[in-house]
Amino acid sequence: MVDFVIGVDGGGTGCRAAVAGRDGRIVATGAGGAANVLSDRAGSLRNIRTAIDAALAAAGLDKGALQRSGVLLGLAGSNVGDTAAFVAASLPAGRVEVVSDGLIALEGAIGDGDGAVAILGTGSIFFARLGGAVRSYGGWGFVIGDFGSGASLGRVALSAALLAHDRIIAASPLTHRLIAEFGGAPGPMVEFARTATPGDFGRFAPAVFAAAEEGDAVALDIVTKAAASVDLALDRIVDDGVDRISLLGGLAPLYPAYLAARHRPRLMSPVGNALAGAVALAARRFLGSEGGAQ
Structure with missing residues (x-):
């Protein structure tokens, strides 16, 4: 007791x-x-x-x-x-x-009813309940999972900044801003990434979304691809029979505009x-x- x-x-x-x-x-x-x-x-x-x-x-x-x-x-x-x-x-x-x-x-x-959540914060995981049975999707950690998460967005953004620094992709205001945060040189960024935690990477995610809203090409590419991965998970959940979905986590307010139109009517506010x-x-x-x- x-x-x-x-x-x-x-x-x-x-x-x-x-x-x-x-x-x-x-x-x-x-x-x-x-x-x-x-x-x-x-x-x-x-x-x-x-x-x-x-x-x-x-x-x-x-x-x-x-x-x-x-x-x-x-x-x-x-x-x-x-x-x-x-x-x-x-x-x-x-x-x-x-x-x-x-x-x-x-x-x-x-x-305790039927529905699903997409948790999109530092990490990511999806859960759905149907008829009392609960099923999870994703959530396998930052190294090989957590698609659409803040940590993944931040890591990809830093990687893009280095690609732009090496002139492999076109630079953008976002890549300039990120490299500037590390003194304008790749070395400190690489050293940071060597020991960075998911939370360390995740702190860059809001800047990526903000840049995407401003039309930054690199940021738009990152966010669009992340949203597409979230769409895939939502497709699976809907195909499994659940069509009431709440987006949760720090990135939840930022994702709806980038999700596929088919999913937007399914989104509900959490109780x-x-x-x-x-x-x-x-x-x-x-x-x-x-x-x-x-």
């Missing part, structure tokens, strides 16, 4: 936690740094604990309350290897369950956020509650 439930929304740029009582209602929240367990396990665990401890403190509870809590974590990268088991074993909570950040986003955005979804799932898993957090 648990006295509290804690939902955690962990992403590539930040982590949030919420504490709820046995009625499933959120009483306090806390925040921490990035929680992409694929790229930085130790750092992610520290940030998760920071967020949880902050939420407990805001609720007037001491850290010992964690041992009397059921914790459900929605984490980017949790679907790869032994990541979920590692995180679960590292938290001194009463009960722990680790799921994809996409699953809590799905729950928050559409509740709630991922943190509320994590708490709602935690309440069902640990308390058997059908209610959600408000």
Whole structure:
């Protein structure tokens, strides 16, 4: 039996936690740094604990309350290897369950009905629910997956800046701006990329979209190709029988104008956020509650 439930929304740029009582209602929240367990396990665990401890403190509870809590974590990268088991074993909570950040986003955005979410932030993943069955698409990490993500957009933009520097492609205001950020020479950019995290690359994505809106040819090419990859995933989801889709994540407001016309009527506003979804799932898993957090 648990006295509290804690939902955690962990992403590539930040982590949030919420504490709820046995009625499933959120009483306090806390925040921490990035929680992409694929790229930085130790750092992610520290940030998760920071967020949880902050939420407990805001609720007037001491850290010992964690041992009397059921914790459900929605984490980017949790679907790869032994990541979920590692995180679960590292938290001194009463009960722990680790799921994809996409699953809590799905729950928050559409509740427990049919629908889908496309999470387009530092990373990317797609989730769809049909008749109670949940299916994921993508989400395989920055190195070989996460198409349409901020990290991928940023990496491609820096690569294009180097191609323009070498006169392999035509330069544009975006490529000039990016190379200038590194002192006007490729060396510092290459050194940055050698150790950059997905979040480091992702910080360039808004500039790519902004340049595309201004008609920058390089930026338009990058965004158009990224949107086409998102369209492919949405096509698959629709073919699988789901046609209500919410776009989530930091890039969600920027993508609709670049998506195929066939998908725009299917887009719906989310009813709630991922943190509320994590708490709602935690309440069902640990308390058997059908209610959600408000």
